[in-house]
Amino acid sequence: NAGVMQNPRHLVRRRGQEARLRCSPMKGHSHVYWYRQLPEEGLKFMVYLQKENIIDESGMPKERFSAEFPKEGPSILRIQQVVRGDSAAYFCASSPYQGRTGELFFGEGSRLTVL
Amino acid sequence: QKEVEQDPGPLSVPEGAIVSLNCTYSNSAFQYFMWYRQYSRKGPELLMYTYSSGNKEDGRFTAQVDKSSKYISLFIRDSQPSDSATYLCAMGNSGGYQKVTFGTGTKLQVIP
Numbered sequence: 001n002a003g004v005m006q007n008p009r010h011l012v013r014r015r016g017q018e019a020r021l022r023c024s025p026m027k028g029h030s031h032v033y034w035y036r037q038l039p040e041e042g043l044k045f046m047v048y049l050q051k052e053n054i055i056d057e058s059g060m061p062k063e064r065f066s067a068e069f070p071k072e073g074p075s076i077l078r079i080q081q082v083v084r085g086d087s088a089a090y091f092c093a094s095s096p097y098q099g100r101t102g103e104l105f106f107g108e109g110s111r112l113t114v115l
Numbered sequence: 116q117k118e119v120e121q122d123p124g125p126l127s128v129p130e131g132a133i134v135s136l137n138c139t140y141s142n143s144a145f146q147y148f149m150w151y152r153q154y155s156r157k158g159p160e161l162l163m164y165t166y167s168s169g170n171k172e173d174g175r176f177t178a179q180v181d182k183s184s185k186y187i188s189l190f191i192r193d194s195q196p197s198d199s200a201t202y203l204c205a206m207g208n209s210g211g212y213q214k215v216t217f218g219t220g221t222k223l224q225v226i227p
Contacts, residue, residue, distance in 0.1 A: 004158070033215075035217075040123060040219060041219060042121070042203060042217045042218055042219035042220050043203065043217040044217075045214060045215070045216070045217075048214060091158055091159070093158075100147075100164060101146075101147045101207050101208075102147040102149050102164070102205060102206070102207035102215045103149070103161055103164060104159075105161075106159050106160065107158050108156075108157055108158045109156075109157075
């Protein structure tokens with residue numbers, strides 16, 4: 001039973017380029033969450049999605065960031081015109097429809113470096 | 116004030132020691148309390164899960180929740196070098212959906 005799959009694991013972009021991070025949830029999981037982790041700052045919630053719907057994007061910057069979870073395929077976190085401050089580890093987590101509240105299954109993260 | 120406060124450490128202990136990790140929080144709506152463990156360069160994994168106040172034990176790990184004081188703890192008995200990791204407390208509301216708020220994490224090193 002494969003876990004949450006994230007790719008790429010490492011991504012290097014120059015300022016102004018676009019970054020696309022992909023997440024395939026665990027089999028049978030319909031909820032996807034994206035978190036950003038900076039050193040000494042813990043995990044910061046960005047967005048919560050269900051299939052084809054954004055449920056809560058309150059943690060996501062209003063500009064340059066977008067997320068989707070299409071009916072088919074992985075969830076995508078897209079960062080346009082990246083800046084150095086976007087350098088971080090981005091974690092995706094999934095949960096089943098009727099799982100324990102707060103029990104999240106995390107991927108191994110995508111580490112974005114902006115030069 | 117942050118919703119969840121956690122001492123970032125680092126905390127260094129000898130093998131076999133008892134480790135105590137703590138978090139405080141300000142949101143009275145939190146009902147679910149969790150501890151996640153994160154090894155270096157890996158994703159967090161759920162270690163302990165408790166609902167409301169009380170204690171829960173799982174092997175060498177004990178989680179305590181005191182809602183009246185808005186304080187949660189994780190105790191590790193007979194600590195092992197393999198316990199060296201970052202421990203993140205996490206909390207969630209009841210109802211609605213599973214939005215989880217994490218502490219900043221405490222980095223633990225167990226010295227053989």
